[in-house]
Amino acid sequence: MKKTVILTLSIFIYLSTFEQEQDMFSGYFSPEYRIGLKNSEWLWNENRLQLTINKNFENKARIKSDIWIRTLDNKILVPEIREAKIDIYDFIINKLDITIGRQRIKWGTADKLNPTDNINPYDLEDIWDFGRHLYSDAIRFKYYTNKITFDAFLIGNFQGPRLPYGKYANLLTQDISFPDSIKVSQKTGSYPIILPPFYVKMNVNSTLFTIEEPSNFIKKTFSSGIRISSQIKNVDVSVSYLYSYDHFPIPYETTITLDSFNITTGKSYISTFTKLHYPRFHHIGADFTTSFNGIGLWGEACAFIPDKEYKHKHITPDFNQVLSSLFNLPYTDFGLVADFQPDSVIFKPTDWWVRFIIGVDYTFKNGIYTNIQYLHGFINEYKWNNLNDYYLLRIDRKFFNDKLKIAPISGGLMIGDYSKIQNNYAVMYFPEISYYPNINTEITIGCKIIEGKGKIIFNKVKDLDDIYIKAKFSF
Amino acid sequence: MRTLNLVLVSFVLIIGIKAQTADEVLKKMDATVYAPKDQQMKIKMIIYDKTGKETVREAFSIQKGFDKRLFRFTAPPSQAGIGVLSLPNEVMYLYMPAYEKERRIASSAKNQNFAGTDLSYDDMESKLYQNKYDAVSLKSEGNDFILELKPKPDNKTNYGKLIITLGKDNFYPKNVKYYDKNNVQIKELNNLKIEKINNYWTSTIIEMKTLKTNTKTRLEFTEVKFDNGFSDDEFTVRKLIQK
Numbered sequence: 001m002k003k004t005v006i007l008t009l010s011i012f013i014y015l016s017t018f019e020q021e022q023d024m025f026s027g028y029f030s031p032e033y034r035i036g037l038k039n040s041e042w043l044w045n046e047n048r049l050q051l052t053i054n055k056n057f058e059n060k061a062r063i064k065s066d067i068w069i070r071t072l073d074n075k076i077l078v079p080e081i082r083e084a085k086i087d088i089y090d091f092i093i094n095k096l097d098i099t100i101g102r103q104r105i106k107w108g109t110a111d112k113l114n115p116t117d118n119i120n121p122y123d124l125e126d127i128w129d130f131g132r133h134l135y136s137d138a139i140r141f142k143y144y145t146n147k148i149t150f151d152a153f154l155i156g157n158f159q160g161p162r163l164p165y166g167k168y169a170n171l172l173t174q175d176i177s178f179p180d181s182i183k184v185s186q187k188t189g190s191y192p193i194i195l196p197p198f199y200v201k202m203n204v205n206s207t208l209f210t211i212e213e214p215s216n217f218i219k220k221t222f223s224s225g226i227r228i229s230s231q232i233k234n235v236d237v238s239v240s241y242l243y244s245y246d247h248f249p250i251p252y253e254t255t256i257t258l259d260s261f262n263i264t265t266g267k268s269y270i271s272t273f274t275k276l277h278y279p280r281f282h283h284i285g286a287d288f289t290t291s292f293n294g295i296g297l298w299g300e301a302c303a304f305i306p307d308k309e310y311k312h313k314h315i316t317p318d319f320n321q322v323l324s325s326l327f328n329l330p331y332t333d334f335g336l337v338a339d340f341q342p343d344s345v346i347f348k349p350t351d352w353w354v355r356f357i358i359g360v361d362y363t364f365k366n367g368i369y370t371n372i373q374y375l376h377g378f379i380n381e382y383k384w385n386n387l388n389d390y391y392l393l394r395i396d397r398k399f400f401n402d403k404l405k406i407a408p409i410s411g412g413l414m415i416g417d418y419s420k421i422q423n424n425y426a427v428m429y430f431p432e433i434s435y436y437p438n439i440n441t442e443i444t445i446g447c448k449i450i451e452g453k454g455k456i457i458f459n460k461v462k463d464l465d466d467i468y469i470k471a472k473f474s475f
Numbered sequence: 476m477r478t479l480n481l482v483l484v485s486f487v488l489i490i491g492i493k494a495q496t497a498d499e500v501l502k503k504m505d506a507t508v509y510a511p512k513d514q515q516m517k518i519k520m521i522i523y524d525k526t527g528k529e530t531v532r533e534a535f536s537i538q539k540g541f542d543k544r545l546f547r548f549t550a551p552p553s554q555a556g557i558g559v560l561s562l563p564n565e566v567m568y569l570y571m572p573a574y575e576k577e578r579r580i581a582s583s584a585k586n587q588n589f590a591g592t593d594l595s596y597d598d599m600e601s602k603l604y605q606n607k608y609d610a611v612s613l614k615s616e617g618n619d620f621i622l623e624l625k626p627k628p629d630n631k632t633n634y635g636k637l638i639i640t641l642g643k644d645n646f647y648p649k650n651v652k653y654y655d656k657n658n659v660q661i662k663e664l665n666n667l668k669i670e671k672i673n674n675y676w677t678s679t680i681i682e683m684k685t686l687k688t689n690t691k692t693r694l695e696f697t698e699v700k701f702d703n704g705f706s707d708d709e710f711t712v713r714k715l716i717q718k
Contacts, residue, residue: 026552026555027552028553054718056718059717062717087717095708097713097717106576109578142713149712149713234564234566236579289579291565291566291580291583294581294582294631295583296579296580296581296583296584363586364583365586365633367587369584400524401522401524401588401591401593401690402588402590402591403524439530439591440551440553441553472553474551474552
């Protein structure tokens with residue numbers, strides 16, 4: 001606490017030495033409405049006001065804050081300070097810039113889908129706002145030499161992701177399945193009665209989940225990393241290392257409680273209670289971007305290495321207790337053992353995997369802009385065998401001195417299993433038209449149409465095709 | 476036969492002298508336009524659509540030599556903060572505050588209009604004409620030279636040729652006509668106010684017309700300062716993202 005006060009005072013003293021420039025306030029208002037194509041239901045109804053404070057102190061320091069004031073589905077949300085940071089340039093030594101506060105640390109060079117952008121937790125509230133992250137309380141250092149830039153940061157506290165909202169809430173939930181029945185056997189020589197092995201048919205009454213966050217000690221909560229970037233022969237390249245929590249929790253313990261059991265039919269009703277926690281990964285990343293013969297080229301890859309073995313443990317009911325209750329006996333050890341699935345290993349350090357993306361873009365002489373990307377592994381896909389392929393394409397063109405932009409082809413193809421492609425694919429089509437009636441206003445209408453089969457993520461929302469209108473008024 | 480040889484030699488000599496002269500004029504023009512070591516200025520961009528309706532943008536620009544420039548919009552709000560950094564070897568970065576990160580621009584984008592103006596990224600580029608174009612002819616008309624330029628083979632521009640009118644007294648271009656590859660004029664630039672500031676000739680009002688769309692953009696430069704002593708550090712991604 002004392003250190004924080006001293007640091008804060010030091011910053012204010014440092015800033016007070018500069019002549020303050022004119023305050024700068026800006027922002028935008030952005031409504032967005034989506035209606036389902038299949039049954040005309042409202043899928044999204046958001047009005048967002050962003051207020052930005054951006055104050056520069058003679059190019060030696062800058063304070064910036066973004067505040068969101070919103071309504072979502074007619075609910076008035078609490079104002080949210082998304083960003084609140086101070087940049088100090090040439091801090092102590094020349095070309096060392098530090099940023100302190102709630103901030104976005106964005107690594108990677110790809111276009112919106114960045115496998116190395118794993119520092120800030122995902123803000124998945126609106127699943128169609130690709131690349132949106134929460135802001136994190138961090139201290140960041142950037143040091144520039146003539147050839148190399150070093151970018152390092154420390155985030156002290158843990159922050160979980162914001163999960164999808166509303167109709168899209170189930171998009172990223174992981175299915176936790178149980179076997180239909182449990183085989184219960186008796187250990188040999190058990191007393192007082194001899195029972196043959198029997199099966200307990202399980203019907204799930206209720207399922208509960210709880211997500212546990214790391215204990216509040218910095219050793220358990222911190223994330224940190226470093227990125228080194230340079231330009232080699234007209235190619236911007238970087239390598240990075242990051243140690244942080246993953247964006248999605250995984251189960252580590254499921255307790256099965258027997259609500260009722262019929263000894264004659266073997267039918268039971270159970271409740272499950274699953275505890276989830278966030279795994280921690282080492283991330284080793286690399287990216288590049290360049291322009292060759294007028295074509296923009298970029299690539300980005302990240303290796304995900306679990307920092308330890310992560311298991312999912314199952315705690316089954318004590319059938320000795322169950323049987324004792326059935327016979328109105330005090331607890332008696334009948335030697336009954338449930339032959340349930342053993343602890344499963346979800347991640348182990350030797351089972352690492354790589355998500356990557358490569359992309360190209362080109363603007364033709366007639367003004368048609370084309371952007372093609374190939375992504376291997378979406379944000380919620382883990383391990384080599386589970387990484388799907390995503391082919392993304394966007395073609396757009398501006399007309400009438402940039403007053404109109406039409407993207408007739410925009411979307412992608414996702415393939416889960418090439419050998420069974422007819423049952424493992426998703427096709428997304430997102431055409432849109434943007435009109436700029438004046439320089440500060442943008443109005444966009446478009447639609448999202450998804451078709452596919454199999455367990456590919458976007459198939460979960462294929463019944464939520466929509467038509468949307470959104471606007472942005474900057475001030 | 477001897478007469479024919481003499482005629483041929485004379486013809487070659489005339490062509491050679493003329494080409495050399497055009498080349499010299501091109502070099503003198505470059506030397507005039509890019510004479511300052513560096514410069515900074517505020518820019519008011521008035522964009523007129525075909526009905527004459529105006530849209531105004533404001534920007535700030537610093538430039539060093541002929542291959543380093545940092546350009547940043549300051550108004551209107553929807554554009555404020557957007558910056559473009561141009562570096563040697565066709566390296567360009569775009570910074571958009573909403574994207575929160577710099578982005579390398581593919582050089583194919585250079586032929587497109589810059590932010591809705593009648594100027595392309597290519598037009599904005601501060602590269603010596605002699606590095607992008609060959610001088611192919613030169614005419615003298617009164618107090619002006621008429622210089623014809625054609626793109627060098629490695630110049631991936633949309634333009635097929637440029638016809639530049641420049642003053643014989645100061646070698647500063649007054650008018651540039653831009654032609655496409657089919658030899659059809661597509662744009663015209665007029666330097667409407669050429670003045671001497673700190674011993675350097677410069678144009679403080681430029682107008683670029685796009686003939687096909689009948690639109691034009693007028694650039695008004697104010698607070699023009701030369702030889703500020705900018706270091707190369709001012710033309711880095713670090714400075715691009717500091718706004």
